[in-house]
């Protein structure tokens with residue numbers, strides 16, 4: 001590179017970096033303004049990803065409505081958030097209901113709307129996983145997983161949506177999973193509930209675009225939470241094991257920041273996962289036969305591991 005070229009390239013590079021930095025800064029300001037003072041409802045706030053989302057959205061200045069089944073744990077989280085002494089925040093509010101009990105959802109949505117007047121961002125995070133073979137699993141278990149992960153979020157979304165449409169503003173977020181895009185053996189009920197979730201919220205996105213309502217589907221890979229400990233098994237009992245994949249997953253704080261960023265940037269969907277699960281999603285689309293073969297091998301290996 002001659003002297004003339006280098007003196008022309010250096011200011012160009014510095015200029016590009018400056019423009020990029022300015023762009024990122026403006027994006028950050030816009031994200032902050034979007035979250036600050038917004039009414040944000042988070043389901044499943046008592047543990048794992050929901051609890052970490054509560055922390056990051058609280059720090060970003062949101063007016064939180066935290067939902068869960070256990071009032072004591074929600075109040076404990078609220079005390080924990082208030083104790084962080086962050087400036088310009090709002091006292092979070094707890095709403096207790098069970099997503100698997102369909103009759104509790106409309107009253108809960110009414111309680112939320114009565115308290116806050118409206119909802120800016122609804123984060124459908126709560127969920128339960130499952131371990132078992134299709135042959136051994138009681139239909140009641142399939143239904144319970146579906147009620148919690150699919151019908152519950154659908155009912156809550158439908159109950160909140162009219163108020164968003166009236167305001168011509170709102171953002172609906174759902175925490176799906178990589179298993180909303182690919183199915184792995186011995187997760188039938190869970191993968192089915194997450195595939196249904198992906199489909200429903202993709203339809204919703206298209207239908208509510210006319211009302212300026214955003215829909216974000218987040219598909220994480222493994223996260224270090226209690227998901228496997230709380231998973232249901234074939235007979236409906238709790239699995240109670242911390243799986244290796246879960247223990248080695250991403251930190252829930254990291255994933256909660258990814259949720260905040262996706263919401264702030266109004267992303268339509270994001271996968272928050274390592275390279276292998278992302279490649280597996282592409283493999284399922286591009287080379288389905290190879291993907292099915294790998295899954296069958298995986299099932300065979302896992303079955304062998306259990307019997308030996």
Ligand SMILES: NC(=O)C1=CN([C@@H]2O[C@H](COP(=O)(O)OP(=O)(O)OC[C@H]3O[C@@H](n4cnc5c(N)ncnc54)[C@H](OP(=O)(O)O)[C@@H]3O)[C@@H](O)[C@H]2O)C=CC1
Nearest residue numbers: 044046047048049069098099100126127222223225226227
């Ligand atoms: N951990 C992982 O590897 C991954 C998780 N996800 C998804 O992330 C979301 C959060 O799960 P995660 O934090 O990992 O797991 P946790 O088990 O730690 O948290 C699940 C949350 O959902 C709540 N919940 C479960 N059942 C119900 C119900 N019937 N009614 C109301 N709330 C309920 C739980 O409440 P309670 O305390 O009362 O049980 C808890 O707050 C789920 O949708 C999950 O599918 C997606 C990909 C990977």
Ligand SMILES: CCCCCCCCCCCCCCCC(=O)OCC(=O)COP(=O)(O)O
Nearest residue numbers: 129130177178179220221222276277279280283
């Ligand atoms: C071009 C080469 C591609 C090679 C692809 C090989 C396929 C490897 C299979 C990978 C499977 C990844 C599964 C990921 C599952 C996942 O991340 O699930 C997240 C969850 O929801 C976890 O819930 P769980 O209850 O199952 O712990």
